[in-house]
Amino acid sequence: MKNHDLHITNSLTRKKEVFQPIKPPFVGLYVCGPTVYGDAHLGHARPAVTFDLVFRYLKHLGYKVRYVRNITDVGHLENDADDGEDKVAKKARLEQLEPMEVVQYYTDRYHHDMEKLNILKPSIEPRASGHIIEQIEMARAILKAGYAYEVNGSVYFDVARYNMDYKYGKLSGRVVEEMVAGNRDLEGQDEKRHPADFALWKKASPTHIMRWPSPWGEGFPGWHLECSAMGAKYLGTTFDIHGGGMDLLFPHHECEIAQSNAANGKDAVRYWMHNNMITINGQKMGKSLGNFITLREFFEGSHKSLHQAYDPMTIRFFILQAHYRSTLDFSNEALQAAEKGLQRLLQAMETLERIKASKTSSVDVSLLEKKCYEALNDDFNAPVAIAHLFDSVRTINSVKDKKESLSSDHLESLRNTFKTFVTDIFGLSGEISKQGEESGQIISGLMDLLLELRQEARKQKDWSTSDKIRDALNGLNINVKDGAEGSSWSISGKN
RNA sequence: GGUCUCGUGGCCGAGUGGCUAGGCGGAGGUCUGCAAAACCUUUUACAGCGGUUCGAAUCCGCUCGAGACCUCCA
Structure with missing residues (x-):
């Protein structure tokens, strides 16, 4: 294990905290994956790249990381009303496919896009539909503990009851009493006692395709339950890090916290990490707004807003050049800048292999490695680490031009540092090496x-x-x- | 309406009390058969107003503006 002083901004406390795993050298990392009913867009690349960096860096520090990233293939409804249609089922109906065909198709395409972005595979990639039993068990536990109620074959989480013993809303800063007034009127919520209540299990209507038997009749699990159930199954009832997009903070992650406390009597997660959104013209790129551009369209340049095709590595670098907790604004100009910058960085790495050592060094490069570690230890500040690397790019090019010189020790140190950070931790690779x-x-x-x-x-x-x-x-x-x-x-x- | 975040130079973005991040672009120069690349120099900053301070882009207040969440969204 490397000595480190890693700090992580915990969304729960909104502060940077020293990272201390529960059981070193093991680290449990859970990240919300995609709902597979459409192609991944640029927004999906953000958490993928962000937590790939987290995964890679923790492993680099010597931790044995179990990284769980789920695939949501059931239970994610169009809206919270009773007539809200399952996203996957809707797609299946529209395309006249079996729901699992839709799931398989988009899961494969998601994997393909992730591979292009050089995202490491998670240790476990569980599907919600493969863990119905676990979810039923968790719903039963919550019922048994008294924090849920059954109505007409559906099971709802009792937020008000829960709030008497715990504090609902501690992640998003919401107050239950105030949530009634602010809640919009949604039809078909008659079954719920409180607007903030959410489904653990939903009764399937006669036409609903995806259905499983349960103690409450045929139905399907609520969206929030899968992460709690699968996180507990593979990482234990308390684990180290849970990540996801900031838009999942409420209600999804808030509900997860409540479910875990209700079922197990304790918080499941030590550190909550949330990546910010990618914006386009200052607005969030998202499915519902219809302003998204898929990753494939980026790779092929096949979207009307794109002036050219962009290499997956350019996308990756673009994302790494901003801190994960900041919004990142997309534009062709910004991506082209990233493309040029990445070329400069990778070119310098090739140059580094070619330049010859001198007897002495005219520049001091010994601090680079330390500065890069300091940057990443400060809440995974990749942009700062990259800036330090660029400072050395200038040095490398000057050595190439015979304006500066490097001793063999310094040269070796630079080569190691670049390989460690650029290749291993940032996962950036050149075209040539990828061709086999x-x-x-x-x-x-x-x-x-x-x-x-x-x-x-x-x-x-x-x-x-x-x-x-x-x-x-x-x-x-x-x-x-x-x-x-x-x-x-x-x-x-x-x- | 409620909760929260943000406003940095032509663009993208770090920084969060004093030491002008970095990348891309623009301008000039060096090198070069030409080109490209590289290197050097250079250009334009901290939304506005007030306060705290020896000192603020950084802390506090107000104003203006943008966004996120409160329904699904990474």
């Missing part, structure tokens, strides 16, 4: 040959031949750069 060992080797071999031929032409001042090679490669999005030490090349972004 074999084809990558072939390409670099071919490029060496081409550049050698071009160099010979240049020696003989045969500019037409040398420019022809360069222009043709340019046409393939390969940039040729002539330096003092010969020429180098890189693959540029797609246009």
Whole structure:
């Protein structure tokens, strides 16, 4: 285990707290995954990248992390009214598919997008529909404890009753008494005793497709219950970190807290982490607003708002350049800036492999590693760590230009630090390495040959031949750069 | 209406009492057969008003503006 002084902003206290796992070296991390009834959009990439960073960094520090990210495939209703339709079931009805076909289709596509973004797979990826029994058991426990009631085959959480023994609303700062007045009128809430009550189990109407037997008749679980049930099953009744988007803070996470306390008599989560939203024209990118752009559309450039296609790594870097608790505003300009910046960073890493050590160093690079750790220990401040790395990029390029020098110790230290942070922790990788060992080797071999031929032409001042090679490669999005030490090349972004 | 967050230079974004983050863009220069890249210099900041302080972008108050949640949303 590395020595560290990791601080995490806990949404529950709204303060930065020292991170102390319950049972080191183990860490339990639960993150709310997607409801699989549509393609993932840019907004979905935010928690994925954020908690991928958390996962990677905790592992890097030496923790044994069990990372659970669920797939919601049942119980997520269009709205809170009794006639609210299940999101998955609705999609299935519209497309005339079996609900599980919808689930499988979008789960596969989600995985594909996540892989492109170089998101590590979670340790466990449980589905809500695979844990009906656990959810029924939890609902029973809550009923038995007296914090829920049954009406017509549905089970509702009794918020008012719960609030007498615990404090409902401590995460979102809501007060139960005040929630009645502010609540909008929703039809079909007759069964609930209090507007703030929420379903643990819903009776299935005769036409409802997704249904399971339960002590209360055929039905399906409420949305909030799955996370509580699956978190407890795989991470224990108390675990370290629970993450998700800020928009889930209320009611979803508030309900989770209540369910866990009601069922187990204690809080399930030590540290609540919430990533902020991605905005577009200053407004939240979201499904209901219809202003979202899917990740596939970004990768292909196939959305009318996009001026070009964006590499998944550009998206990843774009997200890492902002702190996870800040909103991040999308625009083509901002993404293009991220694309250029990432190229500069990755190019410097390649340069780092090529430059040769001197006897002495003219610059001090020993502090870089320390500064990067300090940044990440401060609530995973990736943008600050990246800024430090960019400072070293300038140094690296100056060494390449023979304006500065590095000793072999310093050079080695820089290489290690860049690999650790850029590759391992930030999960950023260049195009070439992703193409597989074999084809990558072939390409670099071919490029060496081409550049050698071009160099010979240049020696003989045969500019037409040398420019022809360069222009043709340019046409393939390969940039040729002539330096003092010969020429180098890189693959540029797609246009 | 309630709860909360935010307003930083052309753009994206760190910072949260004194030491002008960083990236992208613009301008000038060095290098180069040309180009690209790189390097150097440079440009425009902390919404407004008041207060606390030796000192505020940073703390407090007010005003204006934007957003999130209160229904599903990452």
